Amino acid sequence: MKKILIVTSILITLLAVIYFQFRSNNAYADPRGPLYAGSKACVKCHGKLYDSYLHTAHYIASIPASANTVHGSFAAGFNVFNIGQNQKIVMEKRDSGLYQTLYQDGKVKQSNRFDIVFGGVKGESYLYWKNNRLYQLPLSYYNKQEQWSTSPGYQFNFVNYRSIGKRCLECHVSYVDELPQEKQQLSRDEQFDKSTMVYGIDCERCHGPGAQHVDFQANNPGVKTAKFIARYANLSREQRMDMCAVCHSGIHTALLKTTFGFMPGDTFARYKLPEFQRTLDTSHLDVHGKQLQLLQSSKCYMNSTMDCATCHDTHQNTRGNDVLYTQKCLSCHNKPNHIYCKMTDKLSAGVLKDKCISCHMPELTTNVISVQTADKAPPVRFFVHTHHIAIYPQEVKKIIAFVNK
Numbered sequence: 001m002k003k004i005l006i007v008t009s010i011l012i013t014l015l016a017v018i019y020f021q022f023r024s025n026n027a028y029a030d031p032r033g034p035l036y037a038g039s040k041a042c043v044k045c046h047g048k049l050y051d052s053y054l055h056t057a058h059y060i061a062s063i064p065a066s067a068n069t070v071h072g073s074f075a076a077g078f079n080v081f082n083i084g085q086n087q088k089i090v091m092e093k094r095d096s097g098l099y100q101t102l103y104q105d106g107k108v109k110q111s112n113r114f115d116i117v118f119g120g121v122k123g124e125s126y127l128y129w130k131n132n133r134l135y136q137l138p139l140s141y142y143n144k145q146e147q148w149s150t151s152p153g154y155q156f157n158f159v160n161y162r163s164i165g166k167r168c169l170e171c172h173v174s175y176v177d178e179l180p181q182e183k184q185q186l187s188r189d190e191q192f193d194k195s196t197m198v199y200g201i202d203c204e205r206c207h208g209p210g211a212q213h214v215d216f217q218a219n220n221p222g223v224k225t226a227k228f229i230a231r232y233a234n235l236s237r238e239q240r241m242d243m244c245a246v247c248h249s250g251i252h253t254a255l256l257k258t259t260f261g262f263m264p265g266d267t268f269a270r271y272k273l274p275e276f277q278r279t280l281d282t283s284h285l286d287v288h289g290k291q292l293q294l295l296q297s298s299k300c301y302m303n304s305t306m307d308c309a310t311c312h313d314t315h316q317n318t319r320g321n322d323v324l325y326t327q328k329c330l331s332c333h334n335k336p337n338h339i340y341c342k343m344t345d346k347l348s349a350g351v352l353k354d355k356c357i358s359c360h361m362p363e364l365t366t367n368v369i370s371v372q373t374a375d376k377a378p379p380v381r382f383f384v385h386t387h388h389i390a391i392y393p394q395e396v397k398k399i400i401a402f403v404n405k
Contacts, residue, residue, distance in 0.1 A: 031196035032175050035209035039202040042210070045217065050203075055317040057121050058201040062172040065114035065126060070098055072124070072141030072148050081139055081148050089139055091148065100126075100137045112137060112161070116199075118172055121319065122369070122382055125151050127164055132179055132191035134164040152369045163189040170259045171247035174198040174205040206232070206243065206314070208264045230264035237307050241292065242268040244308045249292040287384040288366040298389035304332065322354040329356040343396065351403055361385050362395040 030036035043050050053059055063069050072091060073079060079091040085104075092099045092111075101111040114137065116127040123142040127134050138161065140151040154162070169176055169192075177196040204210050213229035220227075232240060245268045246259045254273040262271060285293050295301050295308070311328045318324055333341070341352060343359070363383035 030204075030211075031177065031198060032204075032209070035211050036204055037209075037211040037214045039204065041214045042203050049315050052317070053203075053315050056314065057119075057317075057319070058314055060120040061118070061201050062199045063117050063120075064199065065098060065117050067093070067098065069117050070114055070124065070126070070141070071120075071143070074098070079148075089148075091139075100139055102138075110161075129194060132194070133189045134169075134192065135161045136164055137161075165190045166192075166258060167255070172200075174200065174202045175260050201247075206230075206264065232264070232309060235265055237305060239265050239267075240307045240309065241296075242266065245292045246271075248289070248308075250286075250289045285388075286366055286368050287364050287386045288368040288382075291387040294387035295389070298387070300332075300389045306332075322357050326352075326354055326356040329360075343399075346400065347403060351399070355399055357385065359392065359395050359399060360389050361387065362392050 030038045039050070074091045074093050081089045083089065086106075087102065087104050087109075090101050090103060092101050096113070098114040099111050100114070102109045112128040112130075112135070114126045115129050116134075118125040118127065120143075122144065123140055125140040126137040128137055136151055138151055138154055139148045141148055151162075166176075166178060175196065175198040177193040179191045179193055208230040210229055213227060216227050217223065232243070235243070243262075243264060246262050249268075255271055256273060257271055259271055262268070285297075287294070300306060311325060312318075341356070344352065347355070362385070364386050365381045366384045369382040369384075
């Protein structure tokens with residue numbers, strides 16, 4: 001009997017090795033390892049959800065650069081950015097790709113290809129590979145302004161090709177391997193294996209490894225309960241908030257280890273250095289990137305069981321849908337034990353229908369995104385909805401003034 005058990009164990013081990021070896025040699029193997037199936041594996045059962053997700057900010061957090069994904073104009077007259085001192089940057093289309101080329105006194109000083117697009121909601125920023133290192137191109141494209149301008153943080157009169165490290169990638173891609181020390185070329189900049197990059201925030205970044213789930217559900221189509229996959233609804237409130245905190249609590253959080261290893265249900269505190277307990281000063285939290293702290297400082301959050309998913313469906317693009325977000329507010333604020341809007345006697349029902357966010361989560365300026373569009377011109381400020389839910393008297397006055405025009 002003992003011999004049979006030993007032989008059985010060996011066979012099971014061999015089958016497991018063969019199975020995972022097959023997966024690792026498969027042309028579509030995920031660089032994160034055999035436990036991952038890749039987002040394309042989700043399409044068969046979750047096609048509509050997947051198609052919807054393709055239009056969200058999470059999906060386009062990063063994407064390979066091409067003529068279809070870079071939306072700034074390359075047409076003559078719209079593709080030149082003058083930076084003074086006989087210097088200009090020209091956006092150029094070539095057979096080998098799209099390029100930003102720096103000219104000085106009419107001569108090419110530096111030319112770099114658009115390799116990766118970051119973002120795409122308010123604007124797009126671009127990265128290029130130099131060997132195994134990533135750098136940000138000096139010009140970004142801003143959707144509202146419909147023009148090229150300096151990338152956030154760049155000095156107007158100085159073209160600085162800024163290095164992009166792992167902390168930026170942890171929130172814009174789902175995975176990339178850092179090269180082992182012995183394979184790195186001499187440089188202070190972090191170096192990556194570009195072949196391992198998983199673009200955007202994909203299904204398994206939020207739901208965890210899915211290979212076992214895909215295999216089980218494919219072989220057991222009659223089982224409608226999802227097995228071997230993390231579901232947001234099954235996590236505790238703290239676990240749900242921690243999942244979002246990985247990217248929505250600021251990139252300057254000092255980490256102990258990479259968040260590429262963060263799994264649904266993990267505790268974010270185990271990934272970062274301890275922070276001293278102090279009273280949160282919401283006036284000094286930037287509205288871009290500190291959404292978690294701003295929300296947690298709100299009475300709506302403290303006096304309820306709400307979390308990020310109370311208002312946000314990450315599978316849908318709901319940007320600008322103020323009526324939808326008002327309905328989210330009213331799902332709580334139409335109950336007897338909740339505060340009613342004090343403006344109900346001053347504003348019509350039609351205005352109240354889509355102005356909850358405008359008054360209580362207004363668009364405020366961010367100091368993180370600030371660019372100049374012309375030499376010596378004042379910086380262009382960008383606005384982001386604050387997640388500190390409160391009463392903003394100045395915003396209320398704006399709404400009343402607008403209605404009484």
